[in-house]
Amino acid sequence: MNEGKKMRVLMAKPGLDGHERGAHVVAHGLRDAGFEVIYTGLRQTTAQIVNTAVQEDVDVVGLSILSGAHLSLSQKVIDGLKNAGAEDVMVIIGGIVPDEDIPSLKKMGVREVFTAGTPVSEIANFITRST
Amino acid sequence: MSDNKKRLKNIEYAEAEWKKNVLDKRVGRFNLSKSPTRFYSPLAVSNFNFLEKVGFPGQYPFTAGNNPFDYWRAYAEDAAKMGYRPDWGAASGVGKYGGFGTAEDYRDYLIRMHSMGRTGGPNMAFDLATQCGYDSDSPYAEGEVGRVGVAIDAFNDFATIYEPYTGDLEIDRVPSNFTINAPAAIIIAMYAVLAEKRGIPLEKLRGTPQNDILKEYIARGTYIYPPKHSLRLFRDICVFCTQHMPKLNINSMGGYHIREAGATRVQDLAFSMSNATAYIQAGIDGGLAVDSFAPKFTFNAFGGSMEIYQEIALQRAARRIYARLLKERFNAENPRSMMIRQPITAHIGCSSTTLQRTLNNLTRAVVGGMAAGMSGGMPGVFPPFDEPLGLGHSQEAVQLQLDATRILIYEAKVADVNDPWAGSYFMESLTDEIEAKSLAEMEKIENMGGAVAAIESGYMQKAISKSAYERQKRIESQEEFVVGVNCFTGENEMDVNVNRVVEATYDPELLKSAEDRQKRKLAELKRQRDGKAVSSTLAALKEHARDENKNLMPDICECVRNNASLQEICDVLRDIFGEFQQARF
């Protein structure tokens, strides 16, 4: 890693789910762990998320989803990144995700799923280790 | 010196002696900087005035409870003998909370439930598109249609759901619950139009719309317009319901979502009371007398935590604050105006449950049930232990939850005494403390210009976001302990599992195709309806929306009657009111 390099993370809430607690906590935690966090608020379309990820040249996209729509939303973001030539951007998910969906998420390219209660330090460590 | 003063002096002296000879010595022996425990003597509440602070159950200021006993307690023994299951719904109550897919899907599901004997009025969850004022064909609705609730695009959907509700289940016989906020006016209008078409007088309708938009800005995120315009819509609903649907509850406010979003106990209480203040004021601004509508205000719940003493005190403080607010500030005279009517009282909150060693959540929820039983409510054990596993509770978890509640009622007899903590030096001082801190926070908000101003500026949102983050940091640094999460996680610990059978409540195939079917139905409606009538009623709504003094409910009813879609109505109002933008956090 270069000396001036800062890890950049996009924290996004796709869809209409409005529970922001997790996204806020993780955004603050990652900032305090030295990351540059771009937060775009509620109700993001997957196209908006992909555009933002590309323009901001983020290393990681974190999707916070609690509505149960994680399978379709993640797929769209991952496809969008691929179409934009940005498949190397790491996608991680936080929120309420039943265990049985985790294999499908990983298969489509989601690198890790962090369910409720995961310490932010664990997320930060994971990102640092994996990029 | 009066006898009382002398008595207190003696205690003060004794306390000082005790500190010196017993407490400090022990603290020293264990090499601690301070005692890990506290003890409360009469000094903690030296001016305690029972009638002013507590009073008898069912009497102002309702600290000891809204009633000497509630409905369920009156017939608890009968219920045990009959084997009554509340989750199966009573013909006269509301049925199980739910909703999915298209209106047809949900209707068919309800018919199946009815055939199994699970009746009760509809208790509807709406999908996020509906909650945010979008039709199923909106780009925003993509992937959301019918997912977390049923999709409602227009009156025909609403009417479809009610098809099985006739005869014994006619809408004047069973109540309906609508968990809806931003578009509450439209759903209430649909309910009114349905009654009208069935020839049922509006004044017979019962039920509860959530209709608590202010907490959406703070906690749940399904808002549409800026808060001051939402409050105007609330005023219109409040006036309309009071005049035409006097049996319908007007709202179901709460701190529950606020605390789940990260608020502290005091923030939770203060913010929800500030919101309630704004709603009451809106009713009064609408020209109503406070006692004409305040008895129809309800609360769903305040938030909860594992701290049992604190949660008991919170319930007591909340009842006292609300009663005083209504009586002293709004000059209410009817005691019913002054009561916090809520289906559940204390509980632990879903955010206290852990994914790790899930069965422990049963133990946790029992603590919440104890807190409820000891603070004027049914000792309801909530939520089922598998809450954090994903959406949907198993039959096993629901059974254990129900049984736990029953054990607290029948075996532990937790609910046989009203406010058992009344008069406790500790509990009274804790109640006073929570009350004082909450009142101070409410005053701060009042000085900002009230709840609406505090939401517009992002004050409440930022405050709870900060609290949530601070709590997370405390857990990560082991200043706060959560068993199985940040302590006792070694390899000698064991994960205990039980079987879980989740009823396949909703057909996954239907869920998948709901979006397409719903879009087709809406397109068909738009082809068939009288387009001119739709545009002219929408135009009238728009015109009247500009005039802040106009009540919009009659116009919204007219739009509904003419099959305008939910989003079409919301869009007209978006044009005039604008859309809310959350402040940066």
Added chain:
Amino acid sequence: MKITKTVENSWQSLVDGVQAGNIRAMARLITQVENREPGWKDAMKAIYPHTGSARILGITGSPGAGKSTLTCEIADELVKRGHQIGIIAVDPSSPFSGGALLGDRLRMKKIFTLKEVFIRSMATRGTLGGMSQAARDVARIMDAFGKDVILIETVGVGQDEIEVVKTADRVMMVCIPGQGDNIQALKAGVMEIADLYVVNKADMPGADEVMADIYAMLELSSEAGQPTPPVLKTSALKNQGIRELVATLMADSTESNRHDDKEEMRIKEEIFSLVEDEVLRFLRRRWEENGEIAEAARQMIEQKKDPYSIVAELLNQFI
């Protein structure tokens, strides 16, 4: 959304990519230059000949004045007029962790997916001169890509931010109703750099009072004969006054003399800032490697010398 292939990471191919209109290449190059990764200067040298045609507008004002919302509306209007827009939104880094929460985009949803708009959030990352140079570099990359109007948003509170907007051709200061008392305080520092004042949130009461305060302030402090900067009223929320604002921002400068002075000053500033950066880097490396700095520190710890003499001795070999 433009379909682009994954880009190679050498600066050379990124520069080619930028000129070929590859969005991802631009985003990548910005990262490399912002991080001062090896080759960044070569990249900027290659970029430079393709720059100079964009108009750079600085937007500053107190926190929450509506800068981002206004930036969004201005960009939207400019796109309608056929322009290609680059936006640089600067937010402070946390002095404790070095991390940052970049939230200006929250207000720019309307233009997120317009292909004419490219938005980049930047954190100040601590260094004062460093940040403004980085912003200047990023603006040049956008310029070379073909963005013809570049908007730089910063919070106008600290000296760093003022340095940043100074890199712009034209600076607008965003004020809001109820800010009257602060206008006087603005005088220092910001006064000389603002070419235009905007009273935003004019949909709220008190806009005219702030206008009057600004006029009064300008009256007091402008030199005789100098034209005073325009003052405009907008409501970014209600999309009012935006077209007039854009017209003013895009109008050709009439005070060309003043402009030339400014231009020369800006060039000098940039040279100094780059020199400062280079010299410091050079000295750091050299003194760390040959141990001179460690030796100097030791002498101070042992209280043999004072810092002033040490610096004089260290620099003796150069000056």
